[in-house]
Amino acid sequence: MITSSIVKLLLLIPLLFSGADALSMDYYMMSCPFMEQIISNTVNQALNRNPGLAAGLLRLHFHDCFVQGCDGSVLIDSTNDNMAEKDSPANLSLQGYEVIDRMKELIEDQCPGVVSCADIVALAAREAVFWAGGPYYDIPRGRKDGRRSRIEDTINLPAPTLNSTELINMFGKHGFTAQELVALSGGHTLGVARCASFKHRLSNFDEANDVDPVMDSSFAMALSRTCGDGDDVRVAFDRTRNSFDTGYFNALQRGMGVLSSDQTLFSDPRTRRVVNGYAMNEAMFFLDFEQAVTKMGLMNVKEGNQGEVRRNCRRVN
Ligand code: HEM
Ligand SMILES: *[C@@H]1O[C@H](CO)[C@@H](O)[C@H](O)[C@H]1NC(C)=O
Numbered sequence: 001m002i003t004s005s006i007v008k009l010l011l012l013i014p015l016l017f018s019g020a021d022a023l024s025m026d027y028y029m030m031s032c033p034f035m036e037q038i039i040s041n042t043v044n045q046a047l048n049r050n051p052g053l054a055a056g057l058l059r060l061h062f063h064d065c066f067v068q069g070c071d072g073s074v075l076i077d078s079t080n081d082n083m084a085e086k087d088s089p090a091n092l093s094l095q096g097y098e099v100i101d102r103m104k105e106l107i108e109d110q111c112p113g114v115v116s117c118a119d120i121v122a123l124a125a126r127e128a129v130f131w132a133g134g135p136y137y138d139i140p141r142g143r144k145d146g147r148r149s150r151i152e153d154t155i156n157l158p159a160p161t162l163n164s165t166e167l168i169n170m171f172g173k174h175g176f177t178a179q180e181l182v183a184l185s186g187g188h189t190l191g192v193a194r195c196a197s198f199k200h201r202l203s204n205f206d207e208a209n210d211v212d213p214v215m216d217s218s219f220a221m222a223l224s225r226t227c228g229d230g231d232d233v234r235v236a237f238d239r240t241r242n243s244f245d246t247g248y249f250n251a252l253q254r255g256m257g258v259l260s261s262d263q264t265l266f267s268d269p270r271t272r273r274v275v276n277g278y279a280m281n282e283a284m285f286f287l288d289f290e291q292a293v294t295k296m297g298l299m300n301v302k303e304g305n306q307g308e309v310r311r312n313c314r315r316v317n
């Protein structure tokens with residue numbers, strides 16, 4: 001009798017200690033029931049005014065999760081004695097910070113010190129994808145905010161010059177399959193890239209070629225003309241930059257991928273069949289994206305006292 005109670009008690013201990021802080025769908029149900037409504041209203045308002053911010057909000061989530069885990073570290077401002085992630089060249093052109101600040105303020109008014117910035121970023125990305133016509137998916141909440149944001153950690157972000165092997169390896173180290181790499185890259189169905197990110201494909205490409213031979217030649221000519229105006233000129237990843245659709249995969253099939261890291265997914269037979277599948281079947285892309293982005297949202301999540309709930313997303317408490 002006694003031993004069996006002790007055994008039961010021992011079995012319960014890990015549950016007791018992890019239970020309270022673990023991520024869950026209804027994490028804020030009692031403590032901040034309107035947070036989800038505030039996030040969806042604020043995102044919708046912001047995107048109705050500026051549709052291009054949908055891309056910004058999704059990219060913020062990606063950059064947050066790939067550096068130090070999904071812990072809001074991408075939001076922290078630099079200080080006199082710390083250069084933060086957002087000041088890395090890899091971060092250039094990140095946008096959507098003001099929308100996050102706005103949601104945080106509204107949520108703090110209702111339930112101070114309860115909802116983490118990391119959860120706001122993850123849920124804002126979810127709303128942005130849906131606003132743009134993509135899938136709606138439910139994600140666990142309860143991420144805590146990190147206290148570290150250092151420029152040197154952005155080395156963990158993939159460069160647009162990586163080839164398929166390098167991308168598969170890098171995403172593989174984070175636990176993603178090649179198929180998930182393609183699904184996540186589908187995030188580039190939204191938004192734009194600056195010429196600085198792909199101009200290396202347009203001149204003196206290698207010893208044998210002036211432009212990247214896998215790029216459609218009239219597309220290459222059009223891009224060269226566009227980029228004549230400078231590194232900061234922006235080019236859409238596909239024909240429908242504000243719609244979450246299969247346009248990105250169709251572009252890859254036509255040799256009209258903008259980044260080298262995009263087009264390489266079509267060049268490599270290991271990922272080409274996935275690209276072709278998604279180009280043909282939107283429902284399949286949506287389903288795989290949902291699963292992959294949910295998984296991304298759980299990367300190195302901090303729970304309990306591994307983190308905090310920042311009062312201002314731009315600085316640690
Ligand atoms: C596979 C490796 C990836 C590489 C090499 C990469 C690289 C880039 C680069 C270079 C840009 C353009 C930045 C600029 O020139 O200003 C960009 C934009 C963007 N990326 Fe990625 N990215 C990758 C994966 C992802 C993932 C997984 C997501 C989200 C699921 C994502 C979402 C975005 C979005 C939405 C934009 C457009 C941002 C805007 O218009 O404001 N990317 N990415
Ligand atoms: C990708 O790059 C690596 C190292 O940078 C190189 O060794 C490899 O041959 C390249 N792979 C492909 C498929 O081009």
Ligand SMILES: CC(=O)N[C@H]1CO[C@H](CO)[C@@H](O)[C@@H]1O
Nearest residue numbers: 086087088089091092093094
């Ligand atoms: C190097 C660099 O220009 N970094 C930028 C990163 O993003 C922030 C926020 O948009 C910019 O202020 C930085 O200048």
